[in-house]
Amino acid sequence: MTTTTLRPALYLIPSTMSDAPVGDVIPAENIEIIRGIKHFVVENVRTVRRFLKRCDRDIDIDSLSFTVLDEHTPPEDIPPMLSPLADGHPVGVISEAGCPAIADPGADLVAIAQERGFEVVPLVGPSSILLSLMGSGFNGQSFAFIGYLPHDSKARSSRLREMERRIRTEFQTQIFIETPYRNNRLIAELISTLPKGLKLCVASDITGPRQKIITLPLEKWAKRQYDYDKTPTIFLLYS
DSSP, X not given: OOOOOOOSOEEEOOBOSSSSOHHHHSOHHHHHHHHTOOEEEESOXXXXXXXXXXXXXXXXXXXXXXXXXXXXXXXXXXXGGGHHHHTTOOEEEEOSSBSTTSSSTHHHHHHHHHHXXXXXXXXXXXXXXXXXXHHHTSOSSSEEEEEEOOSSHHHHHHHXXXXXXXXXXXXXXXXXXXXXXXXXXXXXHHHHHSOTTSEEEEEESTTSTTOEEEEEEHHHHTTOOOOOTTSOEEEEEEO
């Protein structure tokens, strides 16, 4: 195993989003960079340890340091995560899946690194948002990632109306996600509440062996059999 000597920088390291072989979705250069990093800021330690072993089984996991940055991390705990960088050591940021700092708490650490003048190096890798948009056939010049829809029924209905308005008036693709076990319920809700002519793209198991990216008008989804429950899925709406 070779180890690259890296300059001190905050490396944003994409991780896999499926069970596909790491080499199918992660560039070899990324793996070489990973070998040269000893300090990681991660969303989930267990997931990252498994990912690193998939990248290179010879990596000595026990010699690495992991600091958790997730949605529950207090803001005051974030700046000290850059301490190794201040001491001249590279730091890697790895999120739960896909690209760090995109719909991910890693963005808070990147903001602090930028404020303090540290070098930030985003690496190439899979993003479910971009890959689903590429495969949808929808407007790729104007789009918005909404994240999760509100759970409250009134707020949820209001958000769906606002999304429809943006599609109609701004020609903006709307991208959002749901807890996997609620995917089928969400599709049924979209069919029952939105105009039947709107198009829905359902992109599931992106980069995985069961990947499917299907775009249809809602009226055709209403007649289609589907089962996306428990499968990582991203949804897109457009006219």
